[in-house]
Amino acid sequence: MDETRPLDETQQAAATDRAPEPLRVLIVFYSRFGTIRELAGQVGEGAMRVPGTAIDLLEVGDAPCPELQGGATDEAARDRRTALLDRVARADALAIGGPAYFGGPASALKRFFEDLAVASSATLDRSRPWHHYLFRDKPGAAFVSSATPHGGNEQALHALLTMMMHLGMLAVTPGQRGPILEQGAAPYGATAITGPEGHRGLSEEEASEARDLGQRLATVGGWLRAGRAQETERLRAATAVRARGFDPSA
Ligand SMILES: Cc1cc2nc3c(=O)[nH]c(=O)nc-3n(C[C@H](O)[C@H](O)[C@H](O)COP(=O)(O)O)c2cc1C
Secondary structure (H helix, E strand, O other): OOOOOOOHHHHHHHHOOOOOOOOEEEEEEOOOOOOOOOHHHHHHHHHOOOOEEEEEEEEOOOOOHHHHHOOOHHHHHHHHHHHHHHHHHOEEEEEEEEEEOEEEEEHHHHHHHHEEEEHOOOOOOOOOOHHHHOOOOOEEEEEEEEOOOOOHHHHHHHHHHHHHOOOOOEEEEOOOOOOOOOOOOOOEEEEEEOOOOOOOOOOOOHHHHHHHHHHHHHHHHHHHHHHHHHHHHHHHHHHHHHHOOOOOOO
16 A cells, blocks of 8 residues: 555545544452452443443452563563553553452552562662552552451552552542432442352442442543543644744734
8 A cells, every 4th residue: 555645535534433542441450259350340341331441350369470570581571571561551540459458458469569660670770669650640449348347448448549649640439429328338449348258249239339430430531531632732732832922913
């Protein structure tokens, strides 16, 4: 095909109709017994309610993520990390979920982010080992589970939201919903109670909260992405006007 020739009408129409880049929602979760895995699925389902959304589920294991571990050579380690770092960097929004262990998020989940933040360079800079650019300005939402209603759900949500804020992310929460004194859901994220046996299964209310959170995250993610593009264009135009200077005859 001759790249220099202008597009004919049919080609122009096809280019205009091309599907827009999907809004990427990355769902990072750790689940030992399956409840959080189910919740992650519901968050994803909710995000998919927003047209043009693509979800990516990233499950963190018990062992340190192999992609983020050192290698025989710096070069080998860097190559192994690149795909995972790209996966996070390309996400427009992140949902992060894990069980509450002893009043905070399970360490496997926390460790993944600690490893990820320091892994963007194969050679660790000891004075500044974290790399916030992977996360900065991305909207993020949290979801957790615990065995009992007062087993640390809210603290775990707060700890995940604090981590996101520390990384420069923008916290997306469900907020208090009505009727205000009858709504049992947490205002800070989606939650599930697993019960003493640890496998009660999600109630319809818990599943629905998770879906609503996913939908809200994708909605806000879409606003941010569109708004950023529009604002960049506005600033570009404003800068061009300023560069031309004021013309009183215009
Ligand atoms: C090491 C450990 C610590 C836990 N600590 C708590 C706790 O402090 N409060 C609580 O309600 N449940 C606690 N649990 C129960 C977990 O929160 C529960 O198993 C989890 O939410 C289930 O999620 P999963 O099915 O995705 O693994 C703990 C479980 C483990 C294994």
